[in-house]
Amino acid sequence: MSRRDHASTPSRRRPDRRLVSAMMLFFFSAFLLLALKGELRWQGFALAFAVPLLIYIATMWLPRFFPADKLLLAIANFLCALGVLVLYTTDLDGGTSRGLQQAVYYSVGIAVMLFCILLVRYVRNWRFLIKLVMLGAAGLMVLPLAIGTEQNGATNWIQISGTSLQPSELVKLALLLILSYYMSRRKFWTWMLFAVFCLGVLMLQKDLGTALIYYITALFMFYANTGNLPLTGLGVLGGVGAALVGYDRFAHVKKRVAIWINPWLYYETHGYQIAQVLMAIASGGIFGVGLGLGAPRVIPVYFTDCIFAVICEQFGIAFGILVLVMYGILILRGTSIATGARSSFLALLAMGATVMLGIQTFVIIGGVLKLIPLTGVTMPFVSYGGTSLVSCMGLIGFLQGVASINQDDLEYDYEISHSLGEAAALPHADGL
Amino acid sequence: MKQLRTRFRLLTLVVIALLLVAGLYGVYSVTIYGSRWFSNSRNTRYQSAKRTVIAGDILDRNGVVMATTDSDGERVYQSSIKARRASVHLIGDREGNVANGVDSFQANYLLGFETSLSERVAALLRGETRRGDDVTLTADSKLNTHIVNAFESGVNTKGKSGAAVVMNYRTGEVLALVSLPVFDPQNLTESDRNNAQHPFWNRALQSTLAPGSTFKIITAASAFENLSDIATHQFTCTGATKVLDQTIHDYRMAQHGNLTLERAFTVSCNNAFAQCALILEDAALRKTAESFGFNDNFLFRDLVVENSVYPTTNRNLVEVAWSGAGQSQIGATPLHMCMVAAAIANNGVMMEPRLLLQVKGPGGVVRMRFTSKEYRRAVSTDIAATLQTFMKNVVASGTGTAARVNGLTIAGKTGSAEAAVDGQAVTHAWFVGYIESSKLPYACAVLVESGDSGGSVAAPLAASIFKYLLDTYGK
Numbered sequence: 001m002s003r004r005d006h007a008s009t010p011s012r013r014r015p016d017r018r019l020v021s022a023m024m025l026f027f028f029s030a031f032l033l034l035a036l037k038g039e040l041r042w043q044g045f046a047l048a049f050a051v052p053l054l055i056y057i058a059t060m061w062l063p064r065f066f067p068a069d070k071l072l073l074a075i076a077n078f079l080c081a082l083g084v085l086v087l088y089t090t091d092l093d094g095g096t097s098r099g100l101q102q103a104v105y106y107s108v109g110i111a112v113m114l115f116c117i118l119l120v121r122y123v124r125n126w127r128f129l130i131k132l133v134m135l136g137a138a139g140l141m142v143l144p145l146a147i148g149t150e151q152n153g154a155t156n157w158i159q160i161s162g163t164s165l166q167p168s169e170l171v172k173l174a175l176l177l178i179l180s181y182y183m184s185r186r187k188f189w190t191w192m193l194f195a196v197f198c199l200g201v202l203m204l205q206k207d208l209g210t211a212l213i214y215y216i217t218a219l220f221m222f223y224a225n226t227g228n229l230p231l232t233g234l235g236v237l238g239g240v241g242a243a244l245v246g247y248d249r250f251a252h253v254k255k256r257v258a259i260w261i262n263p264w265l266y267y268e269t270h271g272y273q274i275a276q277v278l279m280a281i282a283s284g285g286i287f288g289v290g291l292g293l294g295a296p297r298v299i300p301v302y303f304t305d306c307i308f309a310v311i312c313e314q315f316g317i318a319f320g321i322l323v324l325v326m327y328g329i330l331i332l333r334g335t336s337i338a339t340g341a342r343s344s345f346l347a348l349l350a351m352g353a354t355v356m357l358g359i360q361t362f363v364i365i366g367g368v369l370k371l372i373p374l375t376g377v378t379m380p381f382v383s384y385g386g387t388s389l390v391s392c393m394g395l396i397g398f399l400q401g402v403a404s405i406n407q408d409d410l411e412y413d414y415e416i417s418h419s420l421g422e423a424a425a426l427p428h429a430d431g432l
Numbered sequence: 433m434k435q436l437r438t439r440f441r442l443l444t445l446v447v448i449a450l451l452l453v454a455g456l457y458g459v460y461s462v463t464i465y466g467s468r469w470f471s472n473s474r475n476t477r478y479q480s481a482k483r484t485v486i487a488g489d490i491l492d493r494n495g496v497v498m499a500t501t502d503s504d505g506e507r508v509y510q511s512s513i514k515a516r517r518a519s520v521h522l523i524g525d526r527e528g529n530v531a532n533g534v535d536s537f538q539a540n541y542l543l544g545f546e547t548s549l550s551e552r553v554a555a556l557l558r559g560e561t562r563r564g565d566d567v568t569l570t571a572d573s574k575l576n577t578h579i580v581n582a583f584e585s586g587v588n589t590k591g592k593s594g595a596a597v598v599m600n601y602r603t604g605e606v607l608a609l610v611s612l613p614v615f616d617p618q619n620l621t622e623s624d625r626n627n628a629q630h631p632f633w634n635r636a637l638q639s640t641l642a643p644g645s646t647f648k649i650i651t652a653a654s655a656f657e658n659l660s661d662i663a664t665h666q667f668t669c670t671g672a673t674k675v676l677d678q679t680i681h682d683y684r685m686a687q688h689g690n691l692t693l694e695r696a697f698t699v700s701c702n703n704a705f706a707q708c709a710l711i712l713e714d715a716a717l718r719k720t721a722e723s724f725g726f727n728d729n730f731l732f733r734d735l736v737v738e739n740s741v742y743p744t745t746n747r748n749l750v751e752v753a754w755s756g757a758g759q760s761q762i763g764a765t766p767l768h769m770c771m772v773a774a775a776i777a778n779n780g781v782m783m784e785p786r787l788l789l790q791v792k793g794p795g796g797v798v799r800m801r802f803t804s805k806e807y808r809r810a811v812s813t814d815i816a817a818t819l820q821t822f823m824k825n826v827v828a829s830g831t832g833t834a835a836r837v838n839g840l841t842i843a844g845k846t847g848s849a850e851a852a853v854d855g856q857a858v859t860h861a862w863f864v865g866y867i868e869s870s871k872l873p874y875a876c877a878v879l880v881e882s883g884d885s886g887g888s889v890a891a892p893l894a895a896s897i898f899k900y901l902l903d904t905y906g907k
Binding site: 220223224227264267275278279280281282283285289294295298317320324325327328331332334335338339342344347351354355358359361362365366369370371 | 435437446451455458459461465467468470474475477540
């Protein structure tokens with residue numbers, strides 16, 4: 001079958017050249033504006049060309065080799081590029097070069113996405129591989145406990161030759177593969193034990209935000225797979241119970257809740273961060289103070305946890321809502337891919353990736369908007385950080401992999417029905 | 433597989449709903465709290481904006497410039513030291529010690545954050561420094577000065593802390609907002625910083641104290657709402673009503689004998705009102721208090737006001753009895769008590785207090801003009817009319833005769849609220865009242881901390897305010 005034929009099948013998503021061109025133009029002009037602002041900045045010029053190029057490669061060039069969900073791809077790449085842009089604006093008067101680094105991570109992310117697509121698309125027999133994945137993930141998980149460093153109250157980082165790595169982010173990909181593989185084969189205890197092990201290690205590392213995301217993802221996938229409401233309800237109750245115990249036992253959880261209720265009371269100490277976040281969002285108003293303006297650097301960890309506040313300050317709450325809508329579309333596309341899958345392994349994998357992205361988005365954006373207590377998780381695709389970006393692109397890779405198989409299946413159906421139709425039209429067809 | 437897909441859609445719905453809630457909450461909180469977050473004195477953004485934008489002027493309702501920016505970019509207040517001291521809590525000071533003054537709370541206008549893009553570009557092309565908008569207030573600077581002078585020179589009030597609020601009860605426009613002691617916003621001294629009376633504190637908006645007998649307006653309203661025969665009910669005041677193991681006593685141990693609610697209001701009898709509260713019970717009285725705005729989250733557009741409190745916990749009978757006379761953990765700000773009197777005057781409708789008249793762009797174009805808004809209906813028109821009579825009696829022949837002004841019909845209610853300050857029992861003097869006149873629709877609240885009798889200490893200050901209003905706006 002030639003590529004032309006691919007494109008002619010009924011449900012094939014046509015690449016929207018206009019959408020991608022608009023995205024490329026947006027980022028090109030944004031980086032150019034920043035590069036020309038005040039003094040000339042070579043980093044801005046470099047990014048003005050590099051970022052649109054990366055967008056082109058990921059959304060227009062890669063899908064030539066396999067059928068893809070273009071809208072999903074376009075949105076994920078827009079968010080990645082937005083992260084690079086916002087990080088670059090915070091570099092302008094700070095002497096950091098997070099924008100440039102994030103662009104490098106972005107290109108690594110595209111490579112990982114490709115790897116995950118290939119993994120899902122071409123690996124047919126997971127029996128042996130999944131055990132290897134499990135072993136590797138378990139090893140990665142305990143690594144920070146052995147050689148980790150503490151950052152912001154949680155020991156979830158390791159240092160390898162100068163670069164720091166957050167293994168729990170990478171284990172997310174393995175977790176999804178393991179959960180969907182064993183769930184689809186009804187091996188309850190295998191996935192359960194692995195999930196409990198991961199949660200236990202995360203608790204030991206005091207990385208409660210990530211633990212929350214792991215827990216909800218596993219619970220949602222369990223419900224999707226079995227439809228067992230009583231056990232799912234028990235799981236929810238268990239989660240609430242664990243949260244209450246955590247509130248009682250961990251002083252820093254108590255602090256977070258108190259800050260959430262009224263950050264201004266604790267302004268001088270722990271409430272400082274969320275208070276600064278709220279002031280930044282309020283300063284932006286509806287349409288923002290403008291690209292590269294505002295004072296993002298006064299917010300603690302503006303480049304990871306609080307990057308949504310920086311977006312809202314520069315582009316306004318209106319744009320912030322649009323970003324939320326993009327995540328919403330991402331989730332709808334993910335669900336559509338999951339419901340289109342023909343095997344329960346692929347369906348669960350796609351659904352798990354979707355739920356994971358959705359929950360993580362809610363936890364961080366809800367936290368920044370003070371709807372729920374702020375926990376230290378990253379904003380998918382946008383936050384500064386190699387491991388976070390890479391794992392999110394890996395999730396997109398899973399989704400694209402499943403989408404490509406769905407597409408192949410559809411085309412196969414199409415072919416069959418066609419040949420059936422042709423056979424029926426022939427008067428002397430034997431045996432039909 | 434089909435069931436699997438149904439469950440997938442359900443889960444997606446949950447996740448999408450969560451994101452939707454986050455988005456809606458974000459829009460809601462930015463709309464409602466945005467200006468409060470932004471104008472927080474800790475926000476370094478508008479301090480940095482001050483370096484690049486010339487802050488606009490603040491004018492009072494008569495065009496008096498209350499604050500402007502000089503050629504060095506420094507904020508300058510009125511040249512008369514008396515005038516700028518009197519309005520310091522209303523406007524703010526150079527160091528930002530006063531919370532939520534107009535200078536900081538309206539910074540988004542004053543520093544031109546509302547300026548449109550085209551205006552910004554035009555200013556950039558002309559090479560000019562950007563200028564913020566000018567803000568015109570509903571306040572009368574001279575009235576503020578007049579009140580502070582009267583307070584600081586009064587025999588009974590000199591050196592004391594207190595507050596006064598004057599507002600138009602038909603529109604909610606705030607004419608005066610004074611908190612004492614005052615200080616000079618341009619030349620802060622060490623004694624201002626170390627003053628035990630905390631002059632930086634805006635008592636009119638931030639200090640919730642027991643309203644004392646001024647709260648009897650609300651108790652009486654509740655009685656008329658809930659008890660059908662209250663107009664003829666006879667209370668007995670022996671000067672000592674026994675409740676549980678305690679006695680309710682009256683100010684200076686007075687005994688009033690048999691009396692109706694109307695008479696009890698006029699002479700401000702605690703015993704009658706305590707009995708009235710016991711008949712009403714806690715829940716009914718709280719409900720009326722809440723319809724007057726107690727326990728509400730005040731989110732007025734132009735003013736940041738501490739919320740007033742009527743306790744929601746289960747309380748014993750002594751506490752309920754004292755609530756009838758505005759004691760026992762009830763707390764309200766002078767601004768809110770002024771709104772209570774204003775609501776009675778305005779036939780039961782409480783207006784939202786407002787401070788901004790209009791905002792003008794640097795070119796003189798009016799950018800925004802603000803309108804009055806009803807805050808809530810506090811009480812029915814009939815009951816408001818009855819209470820108007822009650823309050824007129826107080827000034828004509830009751831505890832508030834010192835508030836009388838020749839040529840005006842004044843209505844009001846005194847209060848002498850008992851409180852403990854540093855373990856010592858003190859009595860705060862209150863007066864709330866209004867002028868009955870369509871030409872001079874003004875209400876006021878006066879608080880003198882540790883002032884003792886509301887009738888003899890706070891009421892004369894109110895009289896002097898009413899006199900000023902008559903002389904200035906009565907012609």
